[in-house]
Amino acid sequence: MIQYNCDPPPKVAEGYLERREQEGYMKLRIKMIKTDVIIIGGGATGTGVARDLALRGIDHCLLEKKDFAAGATGACHGLLHSGGRYAVNDPEAARECISENQILRKIGKKCVEFTEGLFVRLPGDTLEYRDDFLESCHRTGISTEIFSASKALGLVPNLNPALEEAVKVPDCSIDPFRLCMLNAESSSLRGGKILTHHKVIEVIKERGNCVGVKAQEQFSGEIIEIRGKVIINASGAWGSIVAKMSGSDVPMNLSKGSLIIANHRLTSMVINRLRPASNGDIIVPNETVSLAGTTSIHVNDPENLSISPEEIGLITSEASQMVPEFDSVRLIRSYTGVRPLLKGDSHSDDDRAISRGFRIIDHKNGMFSIMGGKLTTYRLMAEKMTDRIMEHFGINVPCTTAEKPLEGQNQLSGYPVSNRIEKLDDIICECELVTRKDVEKVIDSVGTKYIGDIQHRTRLGMGPCQGGFCTYRALGMMQEKGKVTSGESIRVLREFLDRRYRGIRPVLWGDQMREEQLVEGIYLGILGLADK
Ligand SMILES: Cc1cc2nc3c(=O)[nH]c(=O)nc-3n(C[C@H](O)[C@H](O)[C@H](O)COP(=O)(O)OP(=O)(O)OC[C@H]3O[C@@H](n4cnc5c(N)ncnc54)[C@H](O)[C@@H]3O)c2cc1C
Structure with a gap:
């Protein structure tokens, strides 16, 4: 059962938080969530565990510091x-x-x-x-x-x-992005709390046991506290960093x-x-x-x-x-x-020789870590992890994730795109044929301040121009719908372009260099971003 110990924070006027921060003073009421299981990490493993817990009727809250699939899951071959x-x-x-x-x-x-x-x-x-x-x-x-x-x-x-x-x-x-979102959908449909863009910054311990975490919302800086009976560390390559917060060790x-x-x-x-x-x-x-x-x-x-x-x-x-x-x-x-x-699964110097099997570690302090494995085996990892949690709670409900289709698949934007386009102006991303309706749907349902959230849910900007022509359009729509202020949209655009450039820079030659010069001309020249 998810509860808040206070009303949702009141809407604050634009610039209020910045002014208060400048004054060295931020007084926000801390929001608290109570749940049974806290999951740290919104990759395939974490979202897989959330789905399994949901289908077995266990209350849970998942925290992901960025968007779904922000770690190895979104950076793999697929x-x-x-x-x-x-x-x-x-x-x-x-x-x-x-x-x-x-x-x-x-x-x-x-x-x-x-x-x-x-x-x-x-x-x-x-x-x-x-x-x-x-x-x-x-x-x-x-x-x-x-x-x-x-x-x-x-x-x-x-x-x-x-x-x-x-x-x-x-x-x-x-598609690892879709996979994580659909897993999270099964959880949300059953009351699971899924908090993306919330970074766990502290594990709360009482009498040697983990009883909760503090997490920071990455855009506003707001801190929330989540109390739970068990914490699952599904933070992938960050596993030892998160385990250390509870005083435990995961050798990786x-x-x-x-x-x-x-x-x-x-x-x-x-x-x-x-x-x-x-x-x-x-x-x-x-x-x-x-x-x-x-x-x-x-x-x-x-x-x-x-x-x-x-x-x-x-x-x-x-x-x-x-x-x-x-x-x-x-x-x-x-x-x-x-x-x-x-660590410790191979005597070879080559990391490729390390087993792709997975392991569940009970830190005996209320935290479990689930590490290793593959994207391909995420469901099995989640099943074994959830079995351990059920055993811990002394509840006997079998796993059904291997039989039940992922929910929400029919709502995904996808092909044939011709069915969804009424006029050419409807297309926001020409490379991936993402429509205005697709983008609006994400802005309305996720209420996001991040371009990446739209990309992962629609494939906007994932084609040959890598967001060069569609990002400012999507951002304009976010602004029209009041999700970002004009000041925020400049910050969002800068962050996006920095991230985009980091990926493009290593392959900048020939036609890609020419394309990049065009995109640079749009953002720095026409839109004057360099002066803002
Ligand atoms: C280059 C590469 C290619 C691969 N190719 C394949 C492949 O083709 N097929 C395959 O099956 N497997 C592949 N793998 C392996 C596979 O990607 C991983 O095993 C799997 O995705 C791991 O998922 P995960 O959820 O455990 O970890 P991640 O996906 O890394 O998820 C961990 C999440 O925890 C979040 N997190 C970390 N710290 C915090 C915190 N403090 N608070 C909140 N959130 C936090 C991170 O942001 C991240 O999203 C590949 C891996 C790599 C690196």
Whole structure:
């Protein structure tokens, strides 16, 4: 049961908080929420746990410091693994992947595109590995079909014509943003409290036990207190930072992986290289674009990540061995994420050798951490985590997330877009054909102050111009609807452009450089942002 210990804070006049802050004084009544389970992290794992708790009737509150999928979930390939990638070295993870792959294709039809995948063997890739791969897939229950080079080229004409053969597996493409939102929808529908843009800044302890958290709303700075019986730390690569707030320890190995986005859908199937896992050996089609990656570089901090030109060069050259067009196509963006791997699962120096299995840690102080795993196995992770919570509460309600389709799929904006467009003026984002109605729906339902929230829910700005032409239109609509003031909209626009530029900078050459100069001309020249 969610309660407030006071009325909602009164509406404050524009500039009031800033003036009070300048006076060194901010007196806001603290809002308090009471619940049973507090979840920290709005990635696939956290939102998956929220859905499972909701379906089993357990009251909960999820806190995410940014928007859904702001961590590794939104920074991944979006590959719903068949398990093929892990079959040889990590059979347990492979078995989990194929089982979850089949479940997600059933319950999340609007998030998953059944592209299927090809593991391609290029000259120099050994027959020994190919035999080992086929045998391991067979043992772990992953279906395979061997294709000659000409048959593979018939399916994906952009493949390297020098390929020797390919093995088909049930790999798919999955939209991680939609997935998290739909999980959160199941929770909200049953009274779960989902607070995005709320960063947990403190864990409240009484007599050695965790009894709640303090969280700060990231736009206004408002602090709220949430009291609960159990805290679930589903904060991915931030796991040890959050665990430390409760005086606990989660030993982690942080492995950074970077990806590039090409401005076309160069392949209709997921493409993997038929060799042991290495850099740049996966290409995934994602709606109108293609993603390629990744790398594996040890880092100590999940924030302030950068992408080096060497990483971009490496991924591009590896991807173009499988699909040669990657060498000449316009790259529109790069991005990077951190794998939340658990320490102590490998004796190798290579982070790729660490198991992709997951672990639940009971810190024996009212906090549980759930770490490791894959996007593909998030539902299973959530099921096991929720089983532990039910055991903790002494309640026996079985998990139903594998059978019940994700709710809210029919309300998603999507194809065929022609059904939704009455006149051309209705289109706000030409690249992804996002309409005025789509944007209005998000502004009205989420009440957001962040452009990113609209992007994640509609794909606005995710196509070739990367928001160059549609961001100011969406921001204008937010302002028209009174969600941001003119001063705030400049701040929002600046933040968005900074973030956009960080992703574009590593791939700035050729056509992309020309496009960027045009976008710069719009924002700095026509809109005069440099002077504001
Ligand atoms: C480059 C790369 C490619 C990958 N590709 C794939 C793939 O194709 N397929 C696949 O199955 N898996 C893939 N993975 C693995 C997969 O992305 C992750 O295992 C999975 O997404 C982890 O989800 P999570 O919810 O546990 O963590 P995250 O998604 O990292 O979620 C943690 C959340 O916690 C939030 N948070 C942190 N601190 C706080 C705080 N103090 N208060 C509130 N919120 C907080 C963060 O903002 C974040 O949103 C990839 C990983 C990487 C890095």
